[in-house]
Amino acid sequence: MHKTVFSTDRSSVRRLLRGFNVGVVLVFCFLIFSFWRFQVGQHAHFLEMAENNHQRTLNLRSPRGVVFDRDGQVLIDNRYSLNISLIREQVGDLSAVLELLADVTTVDVGILRAVVESNSHVPDYRSLVLIRDASLEQVAGVSARALELNGVFVEQIPTRYYPNDNTASHLFGYLGEVTSAQLNQFEGGRLRSGSVIGQAGLELFYNRPLMGIDGTRKVAVNSIGREIETIDEVAPTEGQSLQLTLDLDLQRAVEEVFVSSGYSGAAVVLDPTSGEVLALSSMPSYDPNDFALGVNEQTWRNLNGNNLKPLQNRALQGRYSPGSTFKIVMAAAALEEQIIDPEFKVNCGGGGTFYGRFFGCHSRHGTVNLYEALEQSCNTYFYRLGTMVDVDTINQWASVFGLGESSGLDLPHEVIGLVPSRAWKQEIKGEPWYPGETISVAIGQGAVAVTPISLAVMISAVVNGGERVTPYLFKKESRVSGSTIIGSQTLDAIREGLWMVVNRNGTGGRSRIQGYDIIGKTGTAQVISLEGRELIDGSDEEYRDHGLFVFAAPLDSPRIAGVVVAEHAEHGYIAAEMARHILEVFFAKEEGRPIPNLKNPILPAEDSLGVPSVIAEGQ
Amino acid sequence: MREVFNRRLYGYIDGTLLAAILVLSSIGLFMIYSATYDPTLENAGPQVIRQFGALVLGSLGLVVLVMFDYRTLLNHSVLLYIGLVGLLIYTLFFGVERGGAQRWIDFGFINLQVSEFARVVLALTLAAFYSDQRRENRSFLDWVLGALIVSVPFVLIVREPDLGTAITLLPVAIIIMVFSGLKLKLLMSLCLVGILLTPLAWAYALEDYQKVRIASFIDPEQDPYGAGYQQIQARITVGSGGLEGKGFLEGTQNQYNFLPVAHNDFIFSVLAEEQGFLGVLVVLGLYLFVIMRSLEAARLAKDRQGMLLVVGIVGGFVFQVIYNVTMSAGLAPVKGLTLPLMSYGGSSIIATLMGFGLILNVRMRRFTN
Numbered sequence: 001m002h003k004t005v006f007s008t009d010r011s012s013v014r015r016l017l018r019g020f021n022v023g024v025v026l027v028f029c030f031l032i033f034s035f036w037r038f039q040v041g042q043h044a045h046f047l048e049m050a051e052n053n054h055q056r057t058l059n060l061r062s063p064r065g066v067v068f069d070r071d072g073q074v075l076i077d078n079r080y081s082l083n084i085s086l087i088r089e090q091v092g093d094l095s096a097v098l099e100l101l102a103d104v105t106t107v108d109v110g111i112l113r114a115v116v117e118s119n120s121h122v123p124d125y126r127s128l129v130l131i132r133d134a135s136l137e138q139v140a141g142v143s144a145r146a147l148e149l150n151g152v153f154v155e156q157i158p159t160r161y162y163p164n165d166n167t168a169s170h171l172f173g174y175l176g177e178v179t180s181a182q183l184n185q186f187e188g189g190r191l192r193s194g195s196v197i198g199q200a201g202l203e204l205f206y207n208r209p210l211m212g213i214d215g216t217r218k219v220a221v222n223s224i225g226r227e228i229e230t231i232d233e234v235a236p237t238e239g240q241s242l243q244l245t246l247d248l249d250l251q252r253a254v255e256e257v258f259v260s261s262g263y264s265g266a267a268v269v270l271d272p273t274s275g276e277v278l279a280l281s282s283m284p285s286y287d288p289n290d291f292a293l294g295v296n297e298q299t300w301r302n303l304n305g306n307n308l309k310p311l312q313n314r315a316l317q318g319r320y321s322p323g324s325t326f327k328i329v330m331a332a333a334a335l336e337e338q339i340i341d342p343e344f345k346v347n348c349g350g351g352g353t354f355y356g357r358f359f360g361c362h363s364r365h366g367t368v369n370l371y372e373a374l375e376q377s378c379n380t381y382f383y384r385l386g387t388m389v390d391v392d393t394i395n396q397w398a399s400v401f402g403l404g405e406s407s408g409l410d411l412p413h414e415v416i417g418l419v420p421s422r423a424w425k426q427e428i429k430g431e432p433w434y435p436g437e438t439i440s441v442a443i444g445q446g447a448v449a450v451t452p453i454s455l456a457v458m459i460s461a462v463v464n465g466g467e468r469v470t471p472y473l474f475k476k477e478s479r480v481s482g483s484t485i486i487g488s489q490t491l492d493a494i495r496e497g498l499w500m501v502v503n504r505n506g507t508g509g510r511s512r513i514q515g516y517d518i519i520g521k522t523g524t525a526q527v528i529s530l531e532g533r534e535l536i537d538g539s540d541e542e543y544r545d546h547g548l549f550v551f552a553a554p555l556d557s558p559r560i561a562g563v564v565v566a567e568h569a570e571h572g573y574i575a576a577e578m579a580r581h582i583l584e585v586f587f588a589k590e591e592g593r594p595i596p597n598l599k600n601p602i603l604p605a606e607d608s609l610g611v612p613s614v615i616a617e618g619q
Numbered sequence: 620m621r622e623v624f625n626r627r628l629y630g631y632i633d634g635t636l637l638a639a640i641l642v643l644s645s646i647g648l649f650m651i652y653s654a655t656y657d658p659t660l661e662n663a664g665p666q667v668i669r670q671f672g673a674l675v676l677g678s679l680g681l682v683v684l685v686m687f688d689y690r691t692l693l694n695h696s697v698l699l700y701i702g703l704v705g706l707l708i709y710t711l712f713f714g715v716e717r718g719g720a721q722r723w724i725d726f727g728f729i730n731l732q733v734s735e736f737a738r739v740v741l742a743l744t745l746a747a748f749y750s751d752q753r754r755e756n757r758s759f760l761d762w763v764l765g766a767l768i769v770s771v772p773f774v775l776i777v778r779e780p781d782l783g784t785a786i787t788l789l790p791v792a793i794i795i796m797v798f799s800g801l802k803l804k805l806l807m808s809l810c811l812v813g814i815l816l817t818p819l820a821w822a823y824a825l826e827d828y829q830k831v832r833i834a835s836f837i838d839p840e841q842d843p844y845g846a847g848y849q850q851i852q853a854r855i856t857v858g859s860g861g862l863e864g865k866g867f868l869e870g871t872q873n874q875y876n877f878l879p880v881a882h883n884d885f886i887f888s889v890l891a892e893e894q895g896f897l898g899v900l901v902v903l904g905l906y907l908f909v910i911m912r913s914l915e916a917a918r919l920a921k922d923r924q925g926m927l928l929v930v931g932i933v934g935g936f937v938f939q940v941i942y943n944v945t946m947s948a949g950l951a952p953v954k955g956l957t958l959p960l961m962s963y964g965g966s967s968i969i970a971t972l973m974g975f976g977l978i979l980n981v982r983m984r985r986f987t988n
Contacts, residue, residue: 013926016798017918020930021911027941028907032900034948038858039896046858053855054875222875228658 054220055231056125059192062212063158065239067172067202069248070276074163076172076203081159081293082139084131088116089124090151101152104141105131132293133159160196160203160292166285168251170313171411171473173201174291199291201313202244205412206474212239244473245276249595253585254564257578258283261602263566265546266314266452268471269582272460272552272561275469277409279562279582280453282314316414319449320565322403323523324377324507324572325550326444328462328494331370333397334385335490342370342493348380355436359383374497375506377522377572379443386442391433394441395421400485401468402457403450408470417450445526455563459550462498463519463558466491495519499555502576508549510577517555518583522572523548525565544568549575553583560586569604577602631983632685636912640960640975643905644674644968647886647961653867654882654889654963658874666882666963673965676729677972684976688984692977693924696740696747700768703740706733707775714779722779732966734776734784738791739974742931744768745792749799750924757800765796782829783954787935794934795927849885852877854949857891864895882963884955887947902961906940909960913975916982925981932974 038046067076084105091097098116102109112130119128130152131138139154146152160175176199178191191197197211198204215236220228254267258281269279284306290299303311312318334340348365351358361379365372373381398404404419418424420441422433440446453471460469466486498519501508508520525546547569552561560583564575581598588596648670655664684692692699706724710733715723723730745765769792776785797806856872865871870892872878878885891899910933917929936959943958945951957964959971 013798014918017914017930020794021914024907024910024937028903031941031944031948032903034945034950035857035891035896035899035903038854038948039860039891039899040862042858043861046855047861049855050859050872050877053852053877054871220871220875223877228875 052125054222056219056221056227058217058219060215060217060234060236061158061196062214062236063238064160064203064212065206065210066241067210068241068243069246069251070244070278071247071249072243073248075168075244075246075248077161077163078158079161080156081133082136083129083155083157084134084138084142085127085129085153085155086116087125087127087151087153092150097149097152100145100148101130101142104145104149105134105138107131107138127153127155129155160288162288162292164248164252165287165289167248167255168246168279168281169201169285169288170282170315171201171246171280172288173198173203173205173412174286174288174295175199175203176291177294196294200311200413201411202242202473203288205410206242209240210242213237242474245271245274245278246280246473247278247589249589250582250585251279251281253582253595253598254279254281255283255285256598257564257581257602258566260598261566261569261574261578263569263574263578264308264314265565265567265569266318267562267564267578267582268315268453268456269560269562269586270456270460270469270471272464272469272558273467275457275460275471277471277473278560278586280315280473282312282318284308284310286310313411313413314565315452316407316409316411317451318565319415319417319451320546320548321446321448321525322444322450322455323525323546323548324379324444325455325458325521325523325548325563326398326403326448327374327377327382327442328458328498328521328550329398329401329403330382330385330389330394330442331374331494331497332401332486332490333389333394335370335493336397336487337389337393339388340370340385342496345369346373346378346381346384348378350380352380352383354383354387354439355434357436359439370493371497371500374494374521375500375504377501377507382442383439386439387435389438389442391438391441392421392423394438395419395424401461403454405454407451407453407457408472409453410472410474414453415451417454418447419450420447444523452563452565455548455550455565456561459521459552459563460558460561461486462491462494463552463555463561495555498552502551507573508551508576510573511549511551511580511583513580513583513587516553516583516587518551518553519555520549520551520576520579522576523550524570524572527568542568544570547571547573547575549573549579551576551579551583553587559590574602574604628983628987631986633912633916633979633982636909636916636975636979639905639909639912640972643902643909643960646890646902646905647958648674649867650886650889650893650961651882651963653870653893654873654886656868656874658868664882669965670963670968673968674972676965677969680969680973681976681979684973685980685983687980688987689925689928689977689980690922692743693747693750693928696743699740700744703733703737704771704775707737707772710734711775711778720779720781722781722784729965732784732964734772734779734781735964735966735970736973737772737776737784738787738935739932739970739977741769741772741788741791742795742928742935742974742977745795746924746927746931749795749927750922761799762796762801762805765792765799768792780826781955783956786954787939787956790938791931791935795931798927798930849879849953850949852879852949853885853888853947853953856885856888857948860892860895862896864891864893864898867893869893883957884943884953884962885947886962887944887958890961891947903944906944910937910940913978916978919985920981921985921987925984929978929981932978936971936974 063078066074069075088094098112099109102112115128115130142149142152142154162172175196178195178197183191198207203210213236215234217230218232219230222228250269258265264283266282267279270277286303345367347367348361350364351360365376365378368376368378368381398419404417406414406416425431425433437446441448457468457471461467498521500506502512502518502520507522511518511520525548527543527545547566549572550563552558564579566575566578569575584596648667651670652663652667655666710721710724714721715725715730717723722732722734724733745768748765748768769788773785773788852872856878859872870889872892873881873889878888881889890902913929913933917926920926920929939956939959942951943956946953957967959967
């Protein structure tokens with residue numbers, strides 16, 4: 001019965017079955033086409049998405065090169081700091097996680113929220129640093145609650161470390177995150193945003209060798225962001241280490257005298273024959289460690305807002321009147337141009353009238369020759385030379401000594417000093433040069449303004465046989481330097497005078513050390529003109545004169561030369577006293593004796609020493 | 620009982636179909652191994668052993684269903700249907716709850732998902748129901764009764780809730796009705812009514828999570844970490860596999876768990892990622908072969924009820940395969956629908972193999988009276 005019923009419509013069943021078959025085949029063709037489109041047509045697109053899913057490329061910051069002093073003592077090192085970071089992609093309830101994190105690290109939750117909010121444009125899978133340089137307690141707190149703090153982790157970051165804190169801070173400079181402007185111009189695109197580079201000093205000048213090459217680590221993470229394995233790792237390459245010419249012990253001695261005396265200022269100490277920088281200091285200083293992890297706003301504001309400008313490197317950027325130290329240039333110009341010989345005498349009656357105006361001296365020196373004039377720092381003698389030597393000649397000889405020119409030191413942002421000339425005045429003021437102006441120039445006042453580093457080059461030339469050295473910390477800049485063009489008789493005469501400054505009754509007697517042939521020249525740099533001083537209360541500290549001292553030793557085989565500029569110290573002899581400690585440390589170290597401590601604190605200038613504090617310009 | 624031991628009968632068993640089923644199940648087993656593989660432990664999950672056990676049990680079920688004449692089963696389909704409804708009701712009250720759904724009955728050594736067996740029982744019931752009347756004289760009442768037969772287990776399964784499995788009952792019923800003479804015109808008008816009722820269903824019948832899934836299908840990017848996430852990840856998984864695939868255990872989407880329940884709903888995505896388009900071609904080819912070979916059993920069937928039984932079972936199978944594969948490529952909303960023969964799931968594999976047992980049964984007995 002069934003059979004017959006079935007056979008009557010078997011043909012329609014077959015038709016339906018054929019339809020069913022065709023339908024299934026068509027759908028399968030569509031499926032195969034869809035898979036072809038995804039797997040072959042758009043394969044690259046989806047493969048990239050899959051890799052974005054499970055691959056994270058982490059930046060491995062390369063440690064910067066270590067910097068040593070000439071004896072191999074570590075000047076700049078690296079340490080590992082711990083950062084507490086967050087990957088938002090892995091966080092379920094962000095505000096709960098931030099609150100818990102704030103709780104365990106005792107950081108204000110508002111600060112953490114602010115970090116997250118200010119980085120809202122950063123992709124979710126990138127890590128954000130919430131707490132830089134976290135304490136061990138904070139890290140322990142995070143580890144203890146790790147299960148609840150999904151997406152929060154602790155990173156080890158190599159961080160610049162300056163073990164001597166403020167020492168040589170200006171020389172080292174500091175680090176900072178690369179700015180968008182620097183991103184394109186620095187290091188041929190090797191930088192990426194967030195990179196830390198040198199922003200000042202040595203860290204900037206030698207940024208390329210010091211920086212090293214960051215590495216990368218490609219890791220596989222699963223869907224909840226846990227790292228499963230490392231796929232690929234390119235280890236970071238540490239930056240090149242540098243050994244500087246700097247002598248850390250001498251640098252410390254330099255800074256000690258400034259700290260103990262409380263003066264701002266600068267000092268540069270060179271090897272006068274090679275130009276190696278043994279010490280270079282600017283006061284007040286700062287702690288470059290504050291910048292190593294990105295300077296915080298408060299510190300930055302304090303440093304920038306400070307009237308004493310602690311970020312300025314006075315050794316390279318401070319322009320001071322050289323005062324009487326300029327008499328070295330004057331003497332050299334007059335002797336080399338054969339205008340005078342060393343026995344040329346001038347009678348000092350406490351000053352003199354030149355071009356109808358009286359110019360004072362700080363004492364009545366009587367009849368003095370060049371040696372005595374240098375020894376006593378007699379202004380009258382050099383006023384007289386100022387009437388005999390043309391300002392352009394002075395300018396020319398100043399250049400021979402390196403004044404008013406770039407020293408070529410391997411540090412950035414050096415400022416070039418000024419020694420006036422006719423052309424300069426015409427250009428700046430549109431006026432001709434008046435001979436009376438040369439009188440002030442002759443004692444290093446007026447428009448003369450030079451940097452401490454150039455004064456150190458000047459005194460080096462005096463003792464090294466007349467060669468203008470190029471100071472350097474690591475590598476000599478290739479620069480044609482004016483080699484020996486100062487006659488040896490001229491140099492002998494100046495050296496004789498400068499020896500008397502320290503070792504006879506000169507103004508630099510405070511730098512005398514028995515048994516060592518030290519030469520030097522004091523200078524007092526006028527901060528404000530005498531007329532100006534009368535208008536205001538002259539006792540204001542900020543209007544007090546600067547004390548300068550250039551020095552070199554020993555005379556027959558010079559191994560140290562330098563300059564000390566003590567701001568508002570009023571007298572050069574204060575600077576000479578400061579230089580004495582530097583010299584003591586230098587010789588003690590050279591002879592293998594223990595490094596002496598600063599015995600007596602350096603006291604402010606007193607009138608009782610027989611040198612009146614405010615009488616005339618220059619000393 | 621005489622024919623159970625008729626050895627000549629077993630010579631008619633479709634060995635080719637059986638082999639294709641076996642190959643697909645084995646590929647499935649390998650894919651489950653990969654999907655549950657833990658790269659940190661370097662070990663696959665316990666699901667592989669369980670699936671193997673289910674395959675053995677399913678094969679036993681298949682053998683049992685081959686042994687008895689399908690007509691005997693059809694004659695007792697009412698009892699089977701009542702048993703099914705009873706167990707589904709039992710599940711609703713005493714079932715094991717997992718992931719917010721109450722779908723399993725605890726039999727001690729195995730948790731059985733009764734709804735997976737509903738397709739086979741429904742195919743038997745409807746095949747029996749529509750076999751006793753002339754095809755030309757169907758009254759509208761026949762279709763209403765057929766619809767009632769489907770709707771009872773359908774509603775019970777939806778209540779678990781398990782919309783995905785419930786929906787698989789519809790193709791079984793529709794195919795059998797069409798082959799029983801339901802005019803396509805009438806079917807179309809019913810579909811039209813269904814579409815018109817969709818807004819009502821949206822408002823009253825669908826659970827919130829179901830609405831989200833449908834909404835996220837229309838625009839997966841809208842909710843990348845919610846329901847749309849699975850769909851995007853499915854596409855990435857498939858697309859990143861490329862022509863030749865990433866290799867066994869090498870699929871990053873699979874190994875790093877970017878695909879949820881990869882061993883279950885997304886087993887085909889795992890295949891696509893690790894074995895590539897070529898693997899997809901092979902497996903889709905095997906499925907197509909199994910389907911067409913099974914439909915041949917319908918063509919060869921001795922009687923109407925055998926034919927209806929086969930097309931009913933194949934209809935459900937085809938729907939599941941097509942839906943799951945489409946979903947695996949992120950082209951259909953994510954439903955808890957397994958890929959028969961390959962997905963992990965004991966009840967699914969046992970029910971599917973039993974279904975094929977019936978198909979083999981019908982083909983084998985095409986010459987017997």
